[in-house]
Amino acid sequence: MKYDDVLLELKGFGPFQLRLMLMMAIPRLILPFHFLLNNFIAFVPSHHCNISALDVETVFTDLSSQEKLIVSIPVQENESLSSCQMFAEPQYHLLLNSSDINVLPTVLCKNGWVYDTSTMRSTLATEWDLVCEKKRLNKTTATIFFLGVMFGAAVLGSLSDRFGRKTMLLVSYLITAIFGFASALSTNFPMFAVMRFFTGFGSAGISIITIVLCIEWADIKRRTLVCILMSMDWSLGSSLLGALAYLVNDWRYLIVAATSPLLPAIICWWWLPESARWLISHGKVKPAYIYLRKCAKANRTEQFMHDLKPEDLSKITVVENEKREYSMVDLVRTPMMRKRTVIAGCVWFAVACSYYGIGLNVSGYGVNIFVTQLIYGVSEIPAKLFCLFTLNKIGRRVNQSGGLLLTALCLFCNVLIPSNMAACQTAVSAVGKMFSEAAFTVLYLYTSELYPTVMRQNGFGYCSFLARLGVAISPLVALLDEVWVGLPRLIFSMMALGGGLLTMLLPETNNARLLETIEDVEQRK
Numbered sequence: 116m117k118y119d120d121v122l123l124e125l126k127g128f129g130p131f132q133l134r135l136m137l138m139m140a141i142p143r144l145i146l147p148f149h150f151l152l153n154n155f156i157a158f159v160p161s162h163h164c165n166i167s168a169l170d171v172e173t174v175f176t177d178l179s180s181q182e183k184l185i186v187s188i189p190v191q192e193n194e195s196l197s198s199c200q201m202f203a204e205p206q207y208h209l210l211l212n213s214s215d216i217n218v219l220p221t222v223l224c225k226n227g228w229v230y231d232t233s234t235m236r237s238t239l240a241t242e243w244d245l246v247c248e249k250k251r252l253n254k255t256t257a258t259i260f261f262l263g264v265m266f267g268a269a270v271l272g273s274l275s276d277r278f279g280r281k282t283m284l285l286v287s288y289l290i291t292a293i294f295g296f297a298s299a300l301s302t303n304f305p306m307f308a309v310m311r312f313f314t315g316f317g318s319a320g321i322s323i324i325t326i327v328l329c330i331e332w333a334d335i336k337r338r339t340l341v342c343i344l345m346s347m348d349w350s351l352g353s354s355l356l357g358a359l360a361y362l363v364n365d366w367r368y369l370i371v372a373a374t375s376p377l378l379p380a381i382i383c384w385w386w387l388p389e390s391a392r393w394l395i396s397h398g399k400v401k402p403a404y405i406y407l408r409k410c411a412k413a414n415r416t417e418q419f420m421h422d423l424k425p426e427d428l429s430k431i432t433v434v435e436n437e438k439r440e441y442s443m444v445d446l447v448r449t450p451m452m453r454k455r456t457v458i459a460g461c462v463w464f465a466v467a468c469s470y471y472g473i474g475l476n477v478s479g480y481g482v483n484i485f486v487t488q489l490i491y492g493v494s495e496i497p498a499k500l501f502c503l504f505t506l507n508k509i510g511r512r513v514n515q516s517g518g519l520l521l522t523a524l525c526l527f528c529n530v531l532i533p534s535n536m537a538a539c540q541t542a543v544s545a546v547g548k549m550f551s552e553a554a555f556t557v558l559y560l561y562t563s564e565l566y567p568t569v570m571r572q573n574g575f576g577y578c579s580f581l582a583r584l585g586v587a588i589s590p591l592v593a594l595l596d597e598v599w600v601g602l603p604r605l606i607f608s609m610m611a612l613g614g615g616l617l618t619m620l621l622p623e624t625n626n627a628r629l630l631e632t633i634e635d636v637e638q639r640k
Contacts, residue, residue: 127334129414263315265583271320272576287320295374354492465614468585498553518554519615
């Protein structure tokens with residue numbers, strides 16, 4: 116008897132599994148809060164040089180506010196005030212003649228900036244003047260966070276395979292909560308950067324452990340449904356983030372609001388079950404039997420567990436060596452595992468890079484950032500419903516590849532749309548994000564089926580490591596718009612195209628039992 120047969124007898128999708136998913140809903144809801152938070156806390160409002168120091172001049176003081184700006188700050192080609200320069204001296208003659216001002220001497224802002232606080236009352240840019248020559252430092256805040264996610268995925272994923280899903284999930288909760296609140300109390304940018312790095316580190320564990328824990332408690336036929344339903348938490352959180360940022364438009368309070376839901380999640384942790392599949396694969400038969408009895412009681416299938424003895428569980432799955440400790444080296448030790456690992460890692464990199472290339476650009480098209488965030492979040496829901504109906508019919512591989520290829524097409528189309536058609540660009544980006552999220556949703560399920568139980572969290576950790584590397588690179592790729600505005604979108608499009616083509620080299624896993632050992636991978640091929 117296989118473990119999947121046991122789950123089937125216990126109703127692999129009953130009240131027990133639903134309760135588990137509900138307890139996972141709160142921590143998963145805050146993931147997009149933190150992953151996409153940079154759209155708001157690092158938002159750069161319109162700004163110009165602070166000219167209040169010029170009020171010592173009698174002539175300047177007598178001018179109106181508008182006249183002060185005219186004589187102090189040059190106007191750009193788009194007729195807006197320069198963000199980073201001011202005249203070396205007030206040019207009073209401009210009040211009478213505003214002809215060719217390009218020849219007038221200018222200097223960088225001397226006394227800071229004045230910011231438009233109508234959209235966000237306070238952001239990192241306004242707090243520490245991360246504009247003009249420091250604007251790239253502001254962009255790196257997203258990169259720093261996702262570097263933390265990258266290392267957290269590798270470390271916590273590996274430790275989860277060694278010490279269990281439940282234990283490392285609590286560690287992830289605590290790390291995210293502690294450093295999340297600490298980042299809101301940061302007194303300078305270096306301190307904030309360190310706090311955000313470790314917030315990302317903990318968030319990675321929540322992301323990968325919650326999905327694996329739920330999938331390992333679901334039977335073969337319901338794995339797709341479980342994965343899609345859990346991914347809805349992300350879309351809901353992504354949509355709510357726009358509303359939350361609109362209501363809480365101070366960056367410190369916004370971080371606190373985004374982190375606070377973890378407190379009830381930590382309380383709920385005490386009632387979470389450990390993965391019985393993981394326990395059995397590590398020879399821990401007695402605790403596995405206890406959790407299976409709890410599952411049977413909740414799903415009203417106690418009779419089956421009365422007939423099944425604890426010692427029978429040791430025969431359910433055959434592990435190469437129960438005392439052996441697996442590491443990421445085992446991902447590339449054997450031929451078929453090595454092939455899956457290399458391809459899956461590249462696909463994760465491509466999916467994450469293209470998804471966040473769109474998702475971290477809510478202000479790039481000139482449309483209201485709160486509305487754009489809401490549109491991006493809502494647009495993901497139809498894609499997930501589509502996956503729910505197609506994953507079991509046309510398989511994981513076609514859905515995965517198709518989602519990436521359509522994302523590439525949308526990104527490429529956006530390169531061709533003129534910059535003055537902001538609404539059209541936003542609409543095409545929303546469609547691209549929809550396909551990209553579909554690819555991301557399928558990828559979590561697909562990856563859980565590609566790797567065996569003894570290496571599942573290691574595999575997720577490795578793949579998430581490469582994915583977050585792609586995410587960390589996304590803000591840096593976005594800086595290439597200084598060279599050509601369409602260059603970042605073209606690069607993201609090529610990445611999605613490559614990932615879509617590589618997916619076709621992976622095996623189909625639709626309606627297949629979850630693999631238990633590395634030997635299973637090598638034999639299935």
